[in-house]
Amino acid sequence: MTEVYKIIGREGGPAGRAHSHRDTFPGGPFPSRSPGLLERPALPPQAAADIASYKVFVSGRSAVGKTALVASLGGLQVPSAHHETTGIQTTTVYWPAKLRESSRPLFFKFTFWDCGESVLKKFDHILPACTKKVDGFLLLFSFTDRASFDDLPGQISRVTEGAKAAVRIVVGTKFDQFAHTDVTERDVAAFCHTWGLPVLRAKSVSSPDGCAGLLDVAHLLNGLAEHLWRQDQWAAGLLPPSPGSKDLALPALAGRSADSS
Numbered sequence: 001m002t003e004v005y006k007i008i009g010r011e012g013g014p015a016g017r018a019h020s021h022r023d024t025f026p027g028g029p030f031p032s033r034s035p036g037l038l039e040r041p042a043l044p045p046q047a048a049a050d051i052a053s054y055k056v057f058v059s060g061r062s063a064v065g066k067t068a069l070v071a072s073l074g075g076l077q078v079p080s081a082h083h084e085t086t087g088i089q090t091t092t093v094y095w096p097a098k099l100r101e102s103s104r105p106l107f108f109k110f111t112f113w114d115c116g117e118s119v120l121k122k123f124d125h126i127l128p129a130c131t132k133k134v135d136g137f138l139l140l141f142s143f144t145d146r147a148s149f150d151d152l153p154g155q156i157s158r159v160t161e162g163a164k165a166a167v168r169i170v171v172g173t174k175f176d177q178f179a180h181t182d183v184t185e186r187d188v189a190a191f192c193h194t195w196g197l198p199v200l201r202a203k204s205v206s207s208p209d210g211c212a213g214l215l216d217v218a219h220l221l222n223g224l225a226e227h228l229w230r231q232d233q234w235a236a237g238l239l240p241p242s243p244g245s246k247d248l249a250l251p252a253l254a255g256r257s258a259d260s261s
């Protein structure tokens with residue numbers, strides 16, 4: 001079941017903007033249906049798992065693929081055409097993991113905040129709402145849009161300014177469009193070297209049922225979980241900041257690496 005609600009307008013602010021919410025659960029070792037708002041993923045009592053919740057803001061220029069990426073991460077229908085997102089849309093995705101040292105199972109609960117770029121530019125209060133108490137950023141560029149790649153430094157300073165402690169992950173979308181790529185691997189390597197940020201690659205394309213396959217999203221959800229978990233541990237003084245080491249046993253899917261960092 002997917003719960004959707006919309007709030008149109010806002011006290012003291014201009015009307016007409018919508019905030020909608022969806023609760024989803026990608027397939028894999030758990031049921032492929034989406035849990036309702038009051039549910040949590042079902043596990044046997046002996047394997048009852050904690051839930052680590054994170055707010056993740058998805059940013060990037062218009063048509064870069066924010067809404068398509070969030071839909072693919074949530075196992076939802078990926079839109080085939082560009083329809084500008086007219087407000088803030090939040091989507092919740094559960095993702096399982098195990099701590100390596102204790103084998104304790106754990107659920108990551110990601111709430112992705114997706115906002116249309118033009119509405120973000122139009123109304124001053126939208127960006128602060130999206131970045132308030134945010135835990136992580138997915139900073140998108142498109143492999144088929146050079147300008148979106150060149151804008152990354154500007155995007156990073158505009159969007160992450162007020163949340164310096166949050167995890168920042170760059171995502172290159174439309175990686176399936178390699179024949180039309182405007183951004184080379186050398187460009188990506190140079191960016192990683194200069195900025196020290198992980199760059200993940202995404203292809204948010206539908207399979208016959210209209211949703212992206214689990215294989216296409218697992219590396220991204222694993223990478224996000226790993227970085228957020230380490231950031232938490234580091235902030236609590238429990239770990240040295242060494243991005244190379246792995247604390248989580250994450251769903252292993254053949255032929256995928258976590259990231260290029």
Ligand SMILES: Nc1nc2c(ncn2[C@@H]2O[C@H](COP(=O)(O)OP(=O)(O)OP(=O)(O)O)[C@@H](O)[C@H]2O)c(=O)[nH]1
Binds near residue numbers: 061064082085174
């Ligand atoms: N081939 C391919 N197309 C993609 C991919 N990601 C997004 N698209 C397409 O790009 C177009 C724009 O995607 P959206 O997700 O709507 O863009 P957006 O960033 O949400 O745009 P705004 O809401 O206007 O800010 C749509 O036609 C998508 O189907 C991808 O990874 N591969």
Ligand SMILES: [Mg+2]
Binds near residue numbers: 067068116
């Ligand atoms: Mg959108």
